[in-house]
Amino acid sequence: MAIEIFWLSGSPYSWRVLLALEIKQASYVDRRLDGSKGDLKSPEYLAINPRGRAPALRDGDFVLNESVAIMAYLDQACPGPKLFGASAGETGQIWRFICECSDYLADETIAAVLPVFSGQLPEKREAVFASVEKVRAEFARIERVLADQDWFVGDAISAADIAVYPFAALALRGARAAEKQGVDLGFLPFVGRYPAVGRWMDRIEALPRYQKTYPPHWRAADVAPGSAV
Ligand SMILES: N[C@@H](CCC(=O)N[C@@H](CS)C(=O)NCC(=O)O)C(=O)O
Incomplete structure (x- = not known):
């Protein structure tokens, strides 16, 4: 029975899972969901993930939600490079970066x-900039981590890089969209402000199967007010 992956285009949590699958070169059945069609709240999907969120995995009778849990499952279930470290020290550090991303970066980036993206920047400007300050503080920390190493932990991509990357890509896309609306979120020029983060993103984007994971609606659409994340 093949692994099925339920995911949303542009969801950073879904992107983590797609990246993990491609880095492990695992085959899977693509179950892309469309939030606008109610796919996330259908009885069939709620039986897979009662929270009605993406991503989720089904492997035979086994179902799992939560992107990091799915990455951990795939790491055990699929051959390919190990994503959660080769030593106690590496595993601990990888989990540290994943936890820091969850606690300090992920929600603030989305906020x-x-x-x-929804055209509400003018009325939500104050809240946006409060979150932007927190995201920039995290980027400054990440910049220091990556200043003299290619990957967050060890000498290869790990679950730490995969967990953080989609939020960096989302922040950058948000900054570019805001710039088009005449607002400087303070991230651009990205490579000038965060050169090590920029080089790290380039390394991930150069991975052989990266393009397969890129959010299809991002590729298709120019960001404009009203476009979904
Ligand atoms: N902690 C969850 C977060 C999943 C999540 O919030 N997904 C969002 C998309 S980025 C979602 O499905 N939102 C739909 C909704 O809330 O209705 C994970 O890591 O998988």
Whole structure:
């Protein structure tokens, strides 16, 4: 029975899972969901993920939600490079970066960019900039981590890089969208402000199967007010 992956285009949590699958070169059945069609709240999907969120995995009778849990499952279930470290020290550090991303970066990034994509930047400007400040503080920390190493932990991509990357890409996309709306979120020029983060993103984007994971609606659409994340 093949692994099925339920995901949403542009969801950073879904992107983590797609990246993990491609880095492990695992085959899977693509179950892309469309939030606008109610796919997330259908009885069939709620039986897979009662929270009605993406991503989720089904492997035979086994179902799992939560992107990091799915990455951990795939790491055990699929051959390919190990994503959660080769030593106690590496595993601990990888989990540290994943936890820091969950606690300090993920929600703030979404809070910073959602109003930009939904055309609500003018009325939510104060809240957006409060989140932007927190995201920039995290980027400054990440910049220091990556200043003299290619990957967050060890000498290869790990679950730490995969967990953080989609939020960096989302912040950058939000900053570019805001710029088009005449608002400087303070991230651009990105490579000038965060050169090590920029080089790290380039390394991920150069991975052989990266393009397969890129959110299809991002590729298709120019960001404009009203476009979904
Ligand atoms: N902690 C969850 C977060 C999942 C999540 O919030 N997904 C969002 C998309 S980025 C979602 O499905 N939102 C739909 C909704 O809330 O209705 C994970 O890591 O998988």
